[in-house]
Amino acid sequence: MIIKPESSAALNQLLTSNLDLLQRFMDALPEHCFVKNVRNELLLMNQAGAKMLGSTTSAIRGKHLSTWLNAEHLACIARQDEQVFAQGTTLRFEETLWDASQSLYVRTVTSKTPVFDAQGQAEYVIGLTLDVTEQKCLAAQTSSELHLLEMLAKQTPLPELLEAYAHSFESIFPGVICSVLLMDADGVHLRHGAAPSLPQAYCKAIDGVAIGASVGSCGTAAFTKQAVIARDIAHDPLWQDYKDLALAQGLRACWSIPILSTQGAVLGTFANYHLQPRSPQPLELQAIQRSAYLLGLVIEHHQISKSLVEQEAALRESEARYRTLVEWSPEAVAVHRAGIILYVNPACLNLLRAQCPTDLIGKHIADILHPDFHEIGLARAQQAMALGIDAPMIEEKLLRLDGTVVDVEIQSAAIVYDGAPAVYVVAHDLSKRLEDQETIHHLAFFDALTGLPNRRLMLDRLQQALASSERKQLYGALLMLDLDNFKQLNDLLGHKVGDQLLQQAAQRVQTCVRKSDSVGRVGGDEFMVLLDTYAYTPSQAAQYAETVAQKILAQLAEPYLLQGKSFTSTSSIGAMVFMQGIENRDDVVKHADAAMYQAKAAGRNTVRFFDPAMQAQAVARAEFEQDMRVGFEQQEFTLFYQLQVDIRGHPTGAEALVRWRSAKRGMVSPLEFIGLAEENGMILPLGQYVLEAACAQLVQWASTPGMAHWTVAVNVSARQFAHVNFVDNVVLALEKTGANPLRLKLELTESMLVKDVDAVIAKMNAIKALGVSFSLDDFGTGYSSLSYLKLLPLAQLKIDQSFVRDLLTDPNDAIIARTIIGLGHSLGMRVIAEGVETVSQRDLLTGMDCDAFQGYYFGRPMSADELLKTLSKIGL
Numbered sequence: 094m095i096i097k098p099e100s101s102a103a104l105n106q107l108l109t110s111n112l113d114l115l116q117r118f119m120d121a122l123p124e125h126c127f128v129k130n131v132r133n134e135l136l137l138m139n140q141a142g143a144k145m146l147g148s149t150t151s152a153i154r155g156k157h158l159s160t161w162l163n164a165e166h167l168a169c170i171a172r173q174d175e176q177v178f179a180q181g182t183t184l185r186f187e188e189t190l191w192d193a194s195q196s197l198y199v200r201t202v203t204s205k206t207p208v209f210d211a212q213g214q215a216e217y218v219i220g221l222t223l224d225v226t227e228q229k230c231l232a233a234q235t236s237s238e239l240h241l242l243e244m245l246a247k248q249t250p251l252p253e254l255l256e257a258y259a260h261s262f263e264s265i266f267p268g269v270i271c272s273v274l275l276m277d278a279d280g281v282h283l284r285h286g287a288a289p290s291l292p293q294a295y296c297k298a299i300d301g302v303a304i305g306a307s308v309g310s311c312g313t314a315a316f317t318k319q320a321v322i323a324r325d326i327a328h329d330p331l332w333q334d335y336k337d338l339a340l341a342q343g344l345r346a347c348w349s350i351p352i353l354s355t356q357g358a359v360l361g362t363f364a365n366y367h368l369q370p371r372s373p374q375p376l377e378l379q380a381i382q383r384s385a386y387l388l389g390l391v392i393e394h395h396q397i398s399k400s401l402v403e404q405e406a407a408l409r410e411s412e413a414r415y416r417t418l419v420e421w422s423p424e425a426v427a428v429h430r431a432g433i434i435l436y437v438n439p440a441c442l443n444l445l446r447a448q449c450p451t452d453l454i455g456k457h458i459a460d461i462l463h464p465d466f467h468e469i470g471l472a473r474a475q476q477a478m479a480l481g482i483d484a485p486m487i488e489e490k491l492l493r494l495d496g497t498v499v500d501v502e503i504q505s506a507a508i509v510y511d512g513a514p515a516v517y518v519v520a521h522d523l524s525k526r527l528e529d530q531e532t533i534h535h536l537a538f539f540d541a542l543t544g545l546p547n548r549r550l551m552l553d554r555l556q557q558a559l560a561s562s563e564r565k566q567l568y569g570a571l572l573m574l575d576l577d578n579f580k581q582l583n584d585l586l587g588h589k590v591g592d593q594l595l596q597q598a599a600q601r602v603q604t605c606v607r608k609s610d611s612v613g614r615v616g617g618d619e620f621m622v623l624l625d626t627y628a629y630t631p632s633q634a635a636q637y638a639e640t641v642a643q644k645i646l647a648q649l650a651e652p653y654l655l656q657g658k659s660f661t662s663t664s665s666i667g668a669m670v671f672m673q674g675i676e677n678r679d680d681v682v683k684h685a686d687a688a689m690y691q692a693k694a695a696g697r698n699t700v701r702f703f704d705p706a707m708q709a710q711a712v713a714r715a716e717f718e719q720d721m722r723v724g725f726e727q728q729e730f731t732l733f734y735q736l737q738v739d740i741r742g743h744p745t746g747a748e749a750l751v752r753w754r755s756a757k758r759g760m761v762s763p764l765e766f767i768g769l770a771e772e773n774g775m776i777l778p779l780g781q782y783v784l785e786a787a788c789a790q791l792v793q794w795a796s797t798p799g800m801a802h803w804t805v806a807v808n809v810s811a812r813q814f815a816h817v818n819f820v821d822n823v824v825l826a827l828e829k830t831g832a833n834p835l836r837l838k839l840e841l842t843e844s845m846l847v848k849d850v851d852a853v854i855a856k857m858n859a860i861k862a863l864g865v866s867f868s869l870d871d872f873g874t875g876y877s878s879l880s881y882l883k884l885l886p887l888a889q890l891k892i893d894q895s896f897v898r899d900l901l902t903d904p905n906d907a908i909i910a911r912t913i914i915g916l917g918h919s920l921g922m923r924v925i926a927e928g929v930e931t932v933s934q935r936d937l938l939t940g941m942d943c944d945a946f947q948g949y950y951f952g953r954p955m956s957a958d959e960l961l962k963t964l965s966k967i968g969l
Contacts, residue, residue, distance in 0.1 A: 112137075116150060121533055125201075125222035131174070131215050133158040133167065142222065145190070145199065166190075177205045178215040187225075189267055198267045200226040202486075227376055228486065230265055231424055232504045232519045234380055236483075237261040238387055238418060239508060239517065251395045255287035255388070262384060263290060266377060270344075270366040273352075273388065274299075274311050276359050283315060286361060292342045299335075304359075309335045310349035311362040318359060320382070323347045325370035345370045348378075350385040352392060355410065360392045383418070390414050425501075425520040428510050432457045432474055435510060444501070444522055446493045463490035463498060470503075477505045477516045488523065500527060540614040542592055543599035551613035551621045555678050558623055562672045568631055570638035572622035573685040574602075574645065574666040577697040579618035582662070590655050591618075594662065597653050605644040621682075634670045635702060639714060640772075642666045642700040650698060663698035665689055670702070718773055721766055724755050725779060732786050733954040737806070737925065737947045740939055744964065746804035748840070748947060749787040750954050751779065771812055780813040781822055788832035790957055795833060797961070806838045806868060811845040820859045827863065834864035838889070842870050846885065854884055861886045868925070872913055883920055890917040894928020894948070901933055911941050918942070 119126045119139035128137040135153045143150045146161045159167060173186050183206045190199045201222045208217035241258050249257075259271035273286035285300045302308060304316040313331050314321040323329040324346055326339050332347075339347070346367040352360045363385040365377070373381070419426050425441035427434055437445075437453045445461060447453050453461075462470040466489045473484045484505040490498050500523040508517040538550040546554070558569050576598060583591040595618060602612050602620055611623040624641060628634035649664040667689025671681045684703040692701040700715075724730065731754060734747035753761040770776040787805045794800040813819060827834050839860070846853050846869075857867060868889035869882075892913050896906045910926070917924040926938050929948030938946065952963060 120150070121537065123533075125220075125224075127220045127222075129158070129218050129220070131217075133170065136217070173203075173205060174215075174218055177207045177218060178209075181207060181209075183207075198226070199224055200229045225486070228502055228504070228521050230376055230380065231422075231521075232486075232506075233265045234262075234383065235419070235422060235424070235426070235519060236506050236517070237265060238383070241387065241391065243509065245391055245394060251392065252287065254391055256289055258384070258388070258391075259287045259289050262380075266365075266380065268367060270368075272296075272311070272364040272366065273361060274315075274364070275361040275392065276304075276315060277301075280359065283311060283362065291366065295338065295342045295344070298338055307331050307333065309339075310347040311364050314349040314351045314362050314364075315359050318351050318353065318357075320348070320350050320378075322372060323349075324372045327370070343368050346372075348373050348381060350381050352385050352389045354389055354393045355414070360389055360396075363388055387418065425522070427453075427518045427520070428508070428515050429458055429474065429518065430510070430513065430515040431478065432459065432471065434458060435515060441520070444493075444499060444520060445491065446495050446497070452494060461491050461493075463492055466490055473503075473505055474516055477507045478514060483507065491520070499524065543596055543614050545599055545603075545620075546611060546613035548613065548615035548621075551611065551615055551623065552678060552682070554611050554613075554623055555621075555681065558625070559671065559678060559681070566629070566672075568626060568628045568634035568670055568672050570624040570626050570628075570634045571669045571671060571681050571685045572624065572638060572642055572645070572666055572700075573619065573669075573682070573689045574622065574642075574664050575616070575619040575689065576649070577663045577665055577693070579662070582660070586655070593655050594653055594660070597655075598649055598662075598664075601648040601651070602645055605641055605648055610641075631670045635668070636714070638668045638670065638702075639700065642668055643715060646698060646700065665692035665697050666700040667692055668700055668702045714769075717765075718769060720755060720757055721753075721769065721775060724753060725775065725782075727756070729753055729755055730779065730782065731956070732783065732790065734790070734805075734957055734960050735947055735954040736952040736960065737804075737945055738951050739945050740943065742951075744800075744803070745945060746806065746836075746838075747960065748806040749783060749790070749808075751783050752954075767810075771810055774812070776810045776812050777816060780810055781826070783807060784823065785826045785829060788826045788830040788837065791832040791836050792830055793957070795836070799964075802836075804836045804838050804866075806840050808840045808870065809845075811842070814841065814845050814856070820856060823860055823865065824863065827865075835866075837865045838868050839865060840868045840870040840891065843872065850884070854886070857886050887920075887922055889923045889925060892924065892926040892943070897926050897928040897934060897938070897948070898930075900937055907937070910938065910943075914938075914941050914943050 116137065116139070119137065120141075122139060123141060125142035125145055126137075126139045127135060127142050129135050134155055134157055136155070138146075138150060138153050140150055143153055146153065148161075158170065162170070169188070173184070177184050183204055186203050186205065188201050188203060190201060202225050203220055203222045206219045207215065208219060210216045237258065240261070241254065244254055244257060255273045259273060262271050263269050270288070270290045272288040272291050274283040275286040276282075277284050282301050282303050283299075285296055288296050299309075299311075302312055304312045306313060306316055307330065308316065309332050310321040310323045321331065323332060326332045326336050326345055326347060329336070332339065339345075344366050346369065347364055349362045349364040352363055354360050363381060365373075365381060419438050422438055422440055425444040426436075426438040427441050428436040434453050434456050437447070437450055442448075442450065442453070445453065458474060459467060459471060469487070470489060473487070477484045486502055486504045489501055489503050491501055493499055502521040502523060504519045504521075506517045508515055510517075538547060539545065540547045555571065561567075562569050576594070579591065579594070582594060595614070599612070599614060599620070602622065606612060606622060606624070609625040611621075613621045613623075615621045622641070622645070624634075624638055626634040626637040628637060645666060646664060649662065652659045652661050654660075667685045667687065669681050669685035669688060688701045688703040692699050695701060731752055733750045733752050735750060736744055737746050737748060739745050751763060751767075753763075753766055755761050767776070770779055784807055787807045791803075791805050794803050794805075809819075816822070823839075826832070827837070861867070866888040867886060868891055869885075869887050870891050871893040872890045890913060892910055896909050896913075899906045900910060901907075914924045923944040925945035925947060926934075926943050927947045929935050929938065929946045929950050931950060934948075935946055935950060952960070955963065
């Protein structure tokens, strides 16, 4: 990115008016980011950069770089800035820096972008620094190890080998002072091997030291065959007898690894000294261990070269071990010559998803380069081959053998392989870095505590929902809720307990919605629920919102277990029904928030709608439902019975009809509560009550003269019949009351029989086996099909009253009634007509051979006692 003069004003405005926002954005990045002026005064730096300087983001603002950097480093930065402003474009610079403690080095690649003012004068530099320490060190060490192996292959003398490797290691890890001590022939003393940067006086003093349990780091490592890390020589008990010698030379830390032969014998030690007390980083410890392993191979090779036979055996073994170094490398390594792949290590096979080396060896590197990187990749390979130089590190994309793409960092070096020039390539998989970037994205859009979408993501989803509602012409609903008295809980029990409550509350809210709905945490204790209602009218959307809100209220009112103690909380919910074009996003949120505060003002633990009309409707529905539940608990529901007679007018039984005699509302029509009971699930306990009460009435009538032969018809709802335990519930009612199953008739509607006919028939047959019979209620109003009607174990068809009502005036109704009667008789079923209110209707149906009748002409629905009295009066 190049910021031109005309963009400077925008940057100034951004830096002044949006400083906190920019700071938070920069802090979210793992790379070191900074903005400085031409006077080397820092204007902005993210937390990662400030941490590297040993400071804070607020403390660095306005400070000159000389606060942390020496004159030499400042001069280097000045030269870089001159290049950046001279070329007017983004440039990259590689550097080796020390951290704030001046004890840890960091290798970086910094991209600098110039910013000019309106007059074209240099004004700012924007920088992004990547930490490439690990990649650089691993690649450099691998190259150094290969160089050591090449020297060994050329039979370079051992002292020269050790000296060269120590120099190379010190160049890879600035600040390290290397030392190689060799075990003497008797295996008791350590002798000087190589220490190019260690004070000569110190080297002479320790030359020939006897190994032992407390002989500094090296003597102890050789004695125990274990790594010895002395973070602070001044206070390490292993250095008790040698600390004065070391401290006099300024040595403060020593990490020593025993050098072992392939047989496990101690050949010497490889040590790193430091001028400040410190412990090794994982990368450093791995490098020391690798070096000790490699030096073990080198030293052992020189030892066994005294004997020709032993030398030949050792060479073969060493060659295998040399390759193992690369084979064990965690980085993908390949060697090619003129683009033809000659060697790949297992890590390379894994990276490219190859099964064996032959899948890659012999192929051209163009086969694995992504098309976008063909030109640059081949050019780098040719440059390394032709000039015999290392190619700078670059990010590329490679094609795996399975066709997928992997992002890598590539570093190439010219080497000699099998006696001829070749190119050594190290590829570092960037997948982890990309995963980290994905993590950053997740943190930007999801709440870290609950894992729910945050306010930003929820507002985006709300905007999408508004657009979708306009396109589909459907209404949606938004719920805003927060936890009542949450602040008091936080203040009383602490934030840790408050966080636990928020996490549990988030889980509970999610259980109350469907997968198509969204739940997010948009504030401290505030949640947003976006409902996909699939509603064509506002009232439908409001009804669904009310149902979900009531579920949430109930869930959140349940006790919480917080740190082993039970705690009860409630919530307040505001609801808003929306459609794009009627409301915009901000208004929807504002109105839902306003409704939520209305809920709080109403006493909390309740829901309020922004629309007053819908609010009233929702409140009325909620109150009615609550009254239903209370009424059921208070046994306000009872059974009425309507007489059924045969063609001669003789009573044969009655249909049981549930009634609600509410203490609060008076007599409530079934039309008002049956549908709601189906929706909220109350139909299951209510239906079981009706079934058991009807069976109990059968038992009473069985002992009443003239009524022993009566049957009772009981209506069964679709939800009740579909319940997995319905057959067991029928058995329970019969066993509990002792009723004769032959006198029980269950009335089903057509709509509940059209789904999964095989399962319906199986369930009906199981009940029929008990002796219970079935009647098909409201026949002719549903979706009957003769193909399955003849398969159902039905004993009776009931003609719906809608056909009986206009029987005398509408010829079509008469035809339908006659057809139903004929159909029933042809299938071996009896037929009963409901809604018979006049003698003319009865006579016409009698002429059609209808078997039985029910309706106000024979008697209205009444209690069992009233029915008995009525029959007594008319002498039946």
